[in-house]
Amino acid sequence: MKDHFKDLVVKHDQPVVDAIAAIERGPTQIALVVDAENVLVGVLTNGDIRRFLVGGGQTSTPVHECMNRKFHALPHGTSREELLKLFDIGYNAVPLLDELGKLVEFATPDFFPPAKEVAVLSRARAPVRISFSGGGTDLTYYFMKNGGVVLNASIALYAHATLIPSAGPEINVISHDIDRHEHYPSLRALLDNPDKGLLSSVVSVIRPDFGFDLFVHSDFPVGSGLGGSSAVATSVVAAFNELRLDKWSTYEIAELAFQAERLCYAISGGWQDQYASAFGGFNLIEFDGKRNLVHSLRLEPATSNELEECLVLCNTGIEHNSGKIHKQQREDFNNNVDRSQQLLDMVDLCRRMHKHLIRGDLNDFGTSLHEAWTIKHGLSSAISGNTLDTIYKAALDAGASGGKLLGAGGGGFFLFYVQPRFRSAVSAALKAHGCTLSTIRFEQEGVTSWRTKVA
Template sequence: MIFRSRAPVRLELAGGATDMPPYDKEHGGIVVNAAINKYAYTTLIPRADNKVAINSVNYNINLVLDDVKRIVYDGKLDMVKACIKLMQPDFGFDLILKSDVPLSCGLGSSASAAVSLIGMLNYVLKKKMNLYDVAELAFEVEDEIKNAGGRQDQYASAFGKINFMEFKGDSFVRVNPIPIRKRHRLELEKHALITHIGLRDSVTGSGKIVADQQKSYSKEEKKIQLDKMKEITFQMRDALMAGDLRRFGELLSEEWKEKTIMNPVITTDYVENLRKIAAENGAIGSRLMGAGRGGFLIVYCDDNKEHAVANKLEEAGTRVSPFAFDFDGMQVWETNK
């Protein structure tokens, strides 16, 4: 028997950074995000011995763990090793991992990979973890390998859907699907586009950017920005519920403005030039997702302007990627193939 799983990546729409300590515990964090039909896939094939052979397609790395009780973090697939260490499998297997999106792209791909693998091992080991358990352990994996970040990515990947999430410190998370009418969801998919602008530079990787943010959260001016981002997040939730999609688009840009005031390093001249090109050709609002400086830009376009915006952004060197929303979240299945 062969076991497979997949977990979606997410679009970060508003509130990112309020889901991280110490702000979430002291003031309560909220985010609006959406899972999309780009996935991290895991295939598990049991083997006769107790070794674990891992093949990461995206990283082009193959390695073998002779003893899962003696795992060493050495910079090679440490996230995968941490998942295995925390789940404690008692049998050997071949593991094949791949993702639909590039690495370090701002869509929470590492969290999706962790959710997919943990969900898979939960199923095979019959641990009976629920989605909250799977998401929380995937967050603990990031902590295990000392990669700073919040919790929204893991929960978005586990649950799927378009969500309003609440964070009140430690493991307190509440996932609230936003009730959006089907016609409004279809309009969102038609007029929104995501485009890959290139990878962020290694000097300012996501972990470093997030860690720098956390160090400054105690400063009063940073709290003021996070409070403003929270208010925008409430407004975005309400706009989506009301079907006010123009306002949704405007709020993308408003939230991005507050994020860049809080941490100017997350943007670049290139990013802002792309946003300007989009606005000049029919975009209502836009923002970069994830830690910043690279990855995917989301743009919400005026009526029937999405093609013009997409063409201009691709002329500027980006790569537009079609998408739809995912409402299934993490999935596991069996096959004989």
């Protein structure tokens, strides 16, 4: 039994005089009577004692001879709301009992049994992005010398992370997307593993001081070109961030995700994906050797709504390896293969598309996607291929104003801009080539995290 009410408790066979002493010790003027098993069998108030003594009772008589057996008690765990209502209608104390009737707590208006702290888990979800222009200029080896800029938007497809802390040091990392389960007896074992997956690479950057189970799943296929691996890394960073007292900023979340994915897990690529996933919404992102800056764009609702209606997301079903393509592009750069003009053209196009977008000139914006495709097509032979070129040509022949491969290229998703009168024809042409189509819904929020109780 709890210390705060132990002085109010008397055994049923103790004398009445002991109950009087217990009543005097407590502010509620109530004695609690229990049997040998600590089951609450009655209560005594000053009024009960007075009536007993006036009737000829003796202070040496056992308490059970005069106790009140008709008392109001509630199960331990009764909600605060229910107790408040009882006190508000006049009760000044309520015993709380376990399933055997044993006294566990004694609730009064100025003391409520503290709620037992339960285990919590954290969840996070991070959106993927569609990139309109500027891809390639967000690569460090390029923008350190020339500066870079990209234009992108997050969409309502997410990577989901669930983090369940545990009392012990063991770590379990489970990716449902690739059906991979990594188990480590400790953080040290994870850090020493040379074959860590992406999720464990994120953990190695964060280095938490507790054991946990981490579960991740996504709304999009692997190799989509939507920046999926970055969304996964961002969601995991945010799940850990939710448990911190000193939260990382959105920039820091993006940087940690970049560190884990690009440096620790060694997937070659640029910076835009992590920022897009962390910040969300429409962004113009500028890169240089010192500070990357994310400029959030405020579009007229009519502009974003119309853009959603005119864009078609096309899954080619062709897997691609963005890291391999980026690696080849870097080798070309190191071998002095001159792509500078294409990248300068990409920056110029990105600036123009930014202006089209914020002014709501969507037809010009859609046509500019074709320019983005043409420029990107010239960056590497691995970006496109016969099948992808055929799919793209079929969409334009059917009426699409423009389009581009998302991500590094080589497969994954196309993005097409299609005016309403051509949508049916374009859809039919793409489906005829085995593509799967979906609409786009923009996501204005970036990575989101929250806590909940472990069931």
